[in-house]
Amino acid sequence: MRISDMFTFSVFAAIGNRGRTALMLLAVSIGVASVVLLVSLGESARQYVSNQFSSLGSNLLIVLPGRSETVGGPPPLLGITPRDLTIDDAETLARIAVVRRFSPLVVGAAPVSHRQKEREVTILGASRDIFAIRRMEIGQGVIWPANDNRFQAVCVLGSKVKSELFGNDNALGQKIRIGDYRFQVIGVMRPKASSLGDDLADMAIIPIASAQALFDTSSLFRIVVEAESEAEIAKAKEAIIRTIRARHDGEDDITVITQDAILATFDKIFKAMTLTVAGIATISLIVAGIIIMNVMLVAVSSRRAEIGLLKALGAPKRQIVYLFLTEAGAISMAGALCGLGLGGSILRLLAWFLPQFPIFFAPWSSIVAFTVALSTGLLFGILPAQKAADLGAAYALSRR
């Protein structure tokens, strides 16, 4: 029998039994739709988080004082605290070729006031490169000049701090009080679109030396480093560890976290989640398969005479198996198409209701759903098909 004839015969057999076929179609399409829906939502969430991360800047490494990666071994003896990171430590990183930019950071909280208004604000001490590293844009005014290793009484305000202190008034050139010092506002940051990057809206940023004076410390909270490229992150990490070790008498007393490592962890979690969810959704496809099996088993007994006829006309067993499998396969494929349509429509509807959450259709989910639908259809079609083929011809044709 020609493949095209086999297909036509099976499809018309399916169409000839509307109720039965509709039931199988429904089962498969619900299964496929749920796979597509859940996988797409998982992928959207993953993409969302990864976008949020890259809005923090790219190719970042964070250098922390103290070694937190210790595996096993006795706990550090009392009284031994890790050596602090200093501005001089940070400065040496400039010599590493694969480091594009870096900024030492000091973080603290201090009361900030302007006229009668006072607020407790997070103060970030950094070099001017922090703006480039964190992709922060200045909305008004400027950043302080490059040389930050001396005290400068200037600050850049986050958009939220600015509006709380100044409302709609112009803040540029105004003096504010931070702790015991008076600073001049030279810039205001533009609010960020992404929420993860927007933590800086609630801060005031001042030169690193000024922050050290303000908080009366010589140590750094951490150093943020941007590598030249993604490929050079690992090299940069190694070079940073080597450089600092040389300065710290051969001791590895820092921790370097790479952004891609964090991202990779998140990515892994989300992928695992998506796969789990997809696996759960696949159960609905298996349920669909069981429905197909049962419906086709009923079909085999109600089409007994037809099967007997095919045998009488000289169709070998395997051809009858193929005919029933083609029918199961065709119904699964059609169901998968309906399911894709259904899932896609629901996604579109969700995207319309939740514009702030970027929902998109994950193409691979449709491939997975399609393959799984087809293979469950065929798998669960085997039993009925075999049963049809095994019917005795004389028995099948008799009206017994």
Next chain:
Amino acid sequence: MIELLNIERVFLVGDEEVHALRQISFDVATGEYVAIMGSSGSGKSTLLNILGLLDRPDSGVYQLDSQRVSELDEDHLAEVRRHQIGFVFQFFHLIPRLTAFENVELPLTLAGVAPSLRKQKVTDALAAFGLRDRARHRPAQLSGGQRQRVAIARATIMEPKIILADEPTGNLDSSSGSEVINILEELNRLGITVIMVTHDHAIGARASRIIRMADGRIESDSRHR
């Protein structure tokens, strides 16, 4: 062309053995026109099923064209059915969703014949059986006589050497019944071996040979004309 020797067929119904065929032996030569008659339950259909390779005897030898078909595997049996045997049934066994044309075409389709050749053969066959203007009709839109003619067109489309008909007029009124018998006789005149089960004595009498069965045995085997 057909040689049966000591064919036995026993059905198990619960714990009870039903001997549908006992010690059946006879030959049929090419071109014969045989009527099988006998009371209900005498084993006529069982015999016809074995002749048509739709069922296997429990013992005995069946030779078709000097080939021991009782020893062939299922696939070979299917092949013999496909090319050598045409079936006509009491209840027509047309596929309701297919048109008359498609029903007649089905054996060719199953055999993998090219569509253009199929179309030509089926068109000719429908015309030969006076069904040209019924090609697009489905079985439900046809009279009993027309349905049986479609079934005969289907049985002959592969140009078989044997036609096996199990009460082909059993579901027809007398005029469409005799129409169908005329067609079978015409096919027999063209050289096809026809073996037909019937309850109708008038129809049986038109055959050149009558095999009477009773209780799974051959009661008599008579030739005339």
